Amino acid sequence: MENLRAIHIIGAHAEGEVGHVIVGGVLPPPGATVKAQRDWLQTEGDALRRLLIREPRGGVFTHYNLIVPAKDPAAQAGFIIMEPMDYPPMSGSNSICVATVLLETGMLPLTEPDTDLVLETPGGLVKMRCACSGGKVDRVTTTNVPCYVAALDQILAIDGFGEVRLDICYGGAFFALVEAQSVGIEIVPENARAIVELGERIKAAARREHRPNHPTLGDVGGITFVTFLGPIEMDGGTKAARNATVISPGKIDRSPCGTASSARLAAMHARGQLTVGESLISRSILGTEFGMCIEEETAIADIPAIRPSISGRAWITGHHVQMLDPRDPFPEGYSLTDTAYQLF
Secondary structure: OOOOOEEEEEEEEEEEEOOOEEOOOOOOOOOOOHHHHHHHHHHHHHHHHHHHHHHOOOOOOOOOOEEEEEOOOOEEEEEEEEEEOOOOOHHHHHHHHHHHHHHHOOOOOOOOOOEEEEEEEEEEEEEEEEEEOEEEEEEEEEEOOEEEEEEEEEEEEOOOOEEEEEEEOOOOOEEEEEEEHHHOOOOOHHHHHHHHHHHHHHHHHHHHOOOOOOOOOOOOOEEEEEEEEEOOEEEEEEEEEEEEEOOOOOEOOOOOOOOHHHHHHHHHHOOOOOOOOOEEEEEEEOOOEEEEEEEEEEOOOOOOOOEEEEEEEEEEEEEEEEOOOOOOOOOEEOOOOOOOOOOO
């Protein structure tokens, strides 16, 4: 009889957003770079993502990170992000989960008071400083990949709603950024379903009208997310704001979304609203926080860019072994629209 397949997972979340980490039972996919490995999974090996994220093992709220050996000698490890519908090049919350799991499980050595890491993502290398005490990771600060503005103040017509103004920015994936007040939405938990439904409609319209490519990575999937931006306020001398990032096929990022917050910083920097060294407290719909900061100005090819940092916390929630019986009639899982805005 054929054996059961066993995939070993460390459960984790960063400021509320699930970012499980696969630590065993999956061989590294083929590819000379972590991006090439990600591309292979997306085109040839997507059954793994579907098995874990779809029911009966997962759900629209789950993300997984596959740990792989680094291809770049500057990095200690690599990871590939698998989300409900795609493989983003980079993720702030997932990077914080991965670093926490690597150190707290002993996969990489933990030193106190700080452990410095370099991890290889499909979007490039990210440097991380992990504040540690008592054998635990207290906080992770990830210096993100370069982030930039693709287009500002774009007007889209949304059927049945009207015109929406948005910015298109790269923060590790491409985001359509929409001021929440401009569409009459307050970022509070009771508005979650309305936020998701409008966000998916805006995303569909934005993808029809715009197909941005990254200047060095090429096609990374176009506009992947819509983020609604709350108003900027002052909190103890630091700018602060909420946001709600809609992740297809129908959920809101429970964390402040580090890549969306990075995209927002790129737009603020382009408008002269935030300069190098200035910070933003980015808050989620749950009220959890990432500390964001513009670390430096840089460029991607000839495009002006910034390199922001994302600071937050993650917690290990459990150790799991997901099984696949060869007799299981759903070897790649299933999904229904009662728990998602659309099929995935």
